[in-house]
Amino acid sequence: xxxxxxxxxxxxxxxxxxxxxxxxxxxxxxxxxxxxxxxxxxxxxxxxxxxxxxxxxxxxxxxxxxxxxxxxxxxxxxxxxxxxxxxxxxxxxxxxxxxxxxxxxxxxxxxxxxxxxxxxxxxxxxxxxxxxxxxxxxxxxxxxxxxxxxxxxxxxxxxxxxxxxxxxxxxxxxxxxxxxxxxxxxxxxxxxxxxxxxxxxxxxxxxxxxxxxxxxxxxxxxxxxxxxxxxxxxxxxxxxxxxxxxxxxxxxxxxxxxxxxxxxxxxxxxxxxxxxxxxxxxxxxxxxxxxxxxxxxxxxxxxxxxxxxxxxxxxxxxxxxxxxxxxxxxxxxxxxxxxxxxxxxxxxxxxxxxxxxxxxxxxxxxxxxxxxxxxxxxxxxxxxxxxxxxxxxxxxxxxxxxxxxxxxxxxxxxxxxxxxxxxxxxxxxxxxxxxxxxxxxxxxxxxxxxxxxxxxxxxxxxxxxxxxxxxxxxxxxxxxxxxxxxxxxxxxx
RNA sequence: GGCGGCAUAGCCAAGUGGCUAAGGCAGCGGUCUGCAAAACCGUUAUUCCCCGGUUCAAGUCCGGGUGCCGCCUCCA
Numbered sequence: 001x002x003x004x005x006x007x008x009x010x011x012x013x014x015x016x017x018x019x020x021x022x023x024x025x026x027x028x029x030x031x032x033x034x035x036x037x038x039x040x041x042x043x044x045x046x047x048x049x050x051x052x053x054x055x056x057x058x059x060x061x062x063x064x065x066x067x068x069x070x071x072x073x074x075x076x077x078x079x080x081x082x083x084x085x086x087x088x089x090x091x092x093x094x095x096x097x098x099x100x101x102x103x104x105x106x107x108x109x110x111x112x113x114x115x116x117x118x119x120x121x122x123x124x125x126x127x128x129x130x131x132x133x134x135x136x137x138x139x140x141x142x143x144x145x146x147x148x149x150x151x152x153x154x155x156x157x158x159x160x161x162x163x164x165x166x167x168x169x170x171x172x173x174x175x176x177x178x179x180x181x182x183x184x185x186x187x188x189x190x191x192x193x194x195x196x197x198x199x200x201x202x203x204x205x206x207x208x209x210x211x212x213x214x215x216x217x218x219x220x221x222x223x224x225x226x227x228x229x230x231x232x233x234x235x236x237x238x239x240x241x242x243x244x245x246x247x248x249x250x251x252x253x254x255x256x257x258x259x260x261x262x263x264x265x266x267x268x269x270x271x272x273x274x275x276x277x278x279x280x281x282x283x284x285x286x287x288x289x290x291x292x293x294x295x296x297x298x299x300x301x302x303x304x305x306x307x308x309x310x311x312x313x314x315x316x317x318x319x320x321x322x323x324x325x326x327x328x329x330x331x332x333x334x335x336x337x338x339x340x341x342x343x344x345x346x347x348x349x350x351x352x353x354x355x356x357x358x359x360x361x362x363x364x365x366x367x368x369x370x371x372x373x374x375x376x377x378x379x380x381x382x383x384x385x386x387x388x389x390x391x392x393x394x395x396x397x398x399x400x401x402x403x404x405x406x407x408x409x410x411x412x413x414x415x416x417x418x419x420x421x422x423x424x425x426x427x428x429x430x431x432x433x434x435x436x437x438x439x440x441x442x443x444x445x446x447x448x449x450x451x452x453x454x455x456x457x458x459x460x461x462x463x464x465x466x467x468x469x470x471x472x473x474x475x476x477x478x479x480x481x482x483x484x485x486x487x488x489x490x491x492x493x
Numbered sequence: 494g495g496c497g498g499c500a501u502a503g504c505c506a507a508g509u510g511g512c513u514a515a516g517g518c519a520g521c522g523g524u525c526u527g528c529a530a531a532a533c534c535g536u537u538a539u540u541c542c543c544c545g546g547u548u549c550a551a552g553u554c555c556g557g558g559u560g561c562c563g564c565c566u567c568c569a
Contacts, residue, residue: 030569259562
């Protein structure tokens with residue numbers, strides 16, 4: 001089955017045809033380095049991480065470029081406010097970004113270029129546009145002339161006349177057309193600057209992506225991605241200037257992820273509902289956030305709330321419980337050499353064939369415009385199937401059981417590799433989950449374990465009333481006990 | 494005002510023309526258990542916002558309505 005991608009440029013799902021057989025060039029707009037990453041950045045990062053992971057799993061040699069916009073008004077503003085250089089601000093937030101991404105299990109892109117390190121490319125590109133008559137310089141500023149380029153508005157599906165009619169009164173009368181945008185901005189007193197043919201200045205917002213994508217991926221590449229808010233004006237401007245300069249399309253497919261809402265409201269500074277990644281992962285295992293994001297289709301809006309993360313946590317616990325049982329079952333198996341009887345061989349083959357069917361379905365879901373929600377449905381089917389196996393095949397010879405479980409493990413490894421989950425050791429997952437929940441709820445571990453010990457004593461004396469009283473008491477604190485042959489374990493509900 | 498999107502069970506969420514409308518969370522009944530938990534089995538939408546149309550056949554396509562949301566200004 002072939003890969004399908006919903007292309008923003010055509011608003012249709014299309015069959016993906018790479019420029020070069022077996023290879024994919026993808027450029028995703030990264031962050032502007034003036035603040036820490038929030039849950040919205042996390043979504044975009046996770047979405048494109050999974051896109052790349054899946055394409056790689058399908059055998060494509062993917063070159064993934066994600067930039068840092070490290071020169072911008074907001075960075076300058078912040079630097080001035082703190083009385084430090086823009087480099088210091090950028091370095092700080094790039095570092096924070098990298099930490100967050102690592103915590104979220106987001107793989108580092110192939111190339112992570114910075115605007116400030118590509119000034120020559122940027123200036124060359126603007127010069128080319130000026131030479132070809134697509135750009136004009138006024139007082140040290142350089143603007144892109146949208147009228148000289150016939151296809152402006154194509155990507156975002158906007159109509160030029162209507163946009164001009166609806167445009168705000170533009171105070172900048174230097175522009176020939178109010179929709180013209182800056183390629184190069186003359187630097188004001190005290191602002192950082194670079195020397196250029198137009199004097200001291202710095203690049204406009206969009207040009208750095210055009211320059212850097214071209215540098216690493218060529219004039220035309222396969223996929224360009226970003227958050228849906230970037231469609232206009234950023235990507236519209238980017239594609240206009242790139243295409244004007246090279247005479248070739250910038251990207252063949254445009255992918256845009258939907259927004260994260262917070263408790264059904266738009267996330268914004270004025271509402272004060274911005275959730276930094278660092279805050280979230282204090283309270284939840286990073287894979288909880290990933291699972292939450294991946295349970296919705298990447299183009300749909302997603303509604304972030306405490307309860308939605310709590311639900312995602314329950315789902316992840318379900319998966320890790322099975323992973324843990326699998327591991328324990330495998331560890332207990334003896335290396336007997338009992339030959340598989342006909343029945344158990346058949347059963348084994350039966351299960352393995354079902355496993356493989358789920359893998360096919362999972363891959364097919366991912367092929368269909370990266371439908372992670374559907375793919376996760378198959379992951380949970382695999383969880384149930386594995387549990388079934390463990391419950392139903394108690395009498396299978398260990399050797400055959402082990403073979404089957406090893407196959408199941410491979411399947412989970414595949415799912416985990418593509419979605420970027422199941423990367424913790426199962427035991428470790430529950431340890432860290434417990435610690436997180438204890439901290440979050442301010443519970444005292446010592447006290448809990450002491451009560452459990454008291455209950456153990458009561459149980460050994462068959463004092464069920466006392467044992468149950470303690471269970472109840474702990475239950476009030478959402479502590480769930482599990483008695484087993486080798487003691488009592490507990491977790492937080 | 495312009496452009497675009499969404500509406501599926503108590504909640505979250507796939508499915509875009511045709512077998513029984515995925516999956517998760519929550520709930521209920523059962524198996525297991527000293528009691529529980531986990532796991533398993535069963536169960537929870539005769540129906541997909543409303544009205545009309547196309548079709549042998551529609552949640553899925555078309556028209557209209559209602560409601561919600563995003564973009565058009567910095568934004569993942």
